[in-house]
Amino acid sequence: MTTASHRTSRRERHTTRSRRDNRNGLILTAPTLVVVLLASILPLLLVIVFAFSEIRLVDIPRLGTEPIDWTLDNFRRALANPSFWQALGTTLLYSTLTMVGSVGVGLVLALALRRPFRGRGIVRALLLVPYVLPIIAAVTIWQTMLNPQYGIVNAFGREFLGWESAVGFLNTTTTEVWGVPIPLSLLVVVLFEIWTSAPLSFLFITARLQGVTPSIEEAAALDGANGFQITTRIVMPQLMGVILLLCLLRFIWTFQSFNEIYLLTEGAGGTQVMALKVYTELVTRADIGSAAAYGLLMSVVLVALLAVYVAASRRKVDVE
Amino acid sequence: MTRRRSPLAPRPAAQVGRFVLIAVALVIAIGPVLYGFLLSLRPYSAVVQNPLDVWPALGELDFSGYTSAMLDESQGGFGLGRFVLNSLLVALGTVVLSIVVSILGAYAAARLRYRGRGMVNGIILGIYLFPGIVLSVPLFVLLARAGLTGSLVGLFFVYVAATVPVAIYMMRNYFLALPESVEEAAIIDGASLPRMLRSVVLPIALPGVVATAIYVFMIAWNEYFYALLFLVQDRSLWTAPLGIAQLADFNVPVTVLLAGSIAITIPVILLFFLAQRYLVDGLTAGAEK
Structure with a gap:
């Protein structure tokens, strides 16, 4: 009898708690939902509408008062435009190289700083500076370093490396190095992006390394495994999860990055990426429909790549 | 031995x-x-x-690079001081609203088992990862239609929207790390939810909230793209990053540009190192598993 009544009162308490949680949860989340609805969901719907309609900047004041002019022309023009495909290729190359470089550098640094030494805290903090630096400051500094007239890189190259003339690092589509053509400006932008983003990879991998217990490594070392074997066979497998996550995030972020390239090269020297295309269509060509279509196509490519990635990583987990 | x-x-x-x-x-x-x-x-x-x-x-x-960067045009400078004020205004406004919204949202996400919670968390994560550049087109059109693209208010609106997901993500991690028992005790003692949030949760979560606020401030302070999109035509409204980028096109001596860049970097670096430990914990909390 007593146990039964005790049980009901507990269940009652449970249901009142869940009801209270329900109400409070919705109240607390309401402001977030308003922001998300206004600034993300509504724009997402609108970008689809715009992409399928004929609309330019001059039409903005009349927006919502006139019926929509539906069309597929924006997509037709984009897909028929060779510069669209070129920008897509550049974007893919740019994101892939940055992803590999950023995560790779972060990994090497995290491993190098794993064992404590005097001053490690300060070294860690200093390595984060390129990530914390406002983008405009980073760009100004790099543009100065690479300037053909007064930049330190060109001055050094001409003084000590025997360069015959100044190199335009930020507006050279291809240059030959020992007979091999390389996309110079694109590589410079990639290096810049690695410079600013590797610290974040470093932070994440360092955080994960703190959860790696040294006992297995000690056992392996006692069994005669060398440092390289321990790193590749014991530490790396434990880091795989965070490395894959970082690759994914870095790829997504770089795929849509605008500031770095726009500020460094304005798209010169073969660095015209998709994000710049969206901007040019919107601002320079004043064509909202076309800009929306470019943006939507960009998202479709990204979502398709993500789907492939998720499918591939699922299968890999299954096999293991 | x-x-x-x-x-x-x-x-x-x-x-x-x-x-x-x-x-x-x-x-x-x-x-x-x-x-x-x-x-x-x-x-x-x-x-x-x-x-x-x-x-x-x-x-x-x-040191004339610094003075001529900061001084107003009427005093023979390049007016960066004014751009810094604009940046400060937008960034501080963004911090206040974004943090208030995110504290509520993050607490709900961390502690309350309400219906639709999984979906809300999923949407927030999705937005965090979604290509922001795609949304810039409709956002620009919407705000232009509302007559806000030529003002700092439009920028403020966009920055709040852009920082809420990451602020929620970070603060949720801080809240999850707090002991739940204190809150339960306060509820049993009859504290209402707003009271419990204000006098129990916030005091212990304060370092995390401050770290998040600093991160949000940094995002707003450094932002360039939307400032370019909205304000490029009105020089008096330029933010610091936009101002330096625009001055670079006007044959301003590079030493002045560098002085301006360093000047706007110093507060950010100081803030970051002040909150470094909490920031790093909040940003990387998902990575330790």
């Missing part, structure tokens, strides 16, 4: 290699920033004549 050598202690050669690597990494990370800082202290003509002389001679130390 000698101390037993750990089986994991690396060989001396590996040790040397490791320190060389760390030294190179430090030079690459800090070198350019130091270069920019030193050039900002030199007269422009000296930089052009001797680009390799990075270290300024004592006699040529020149």
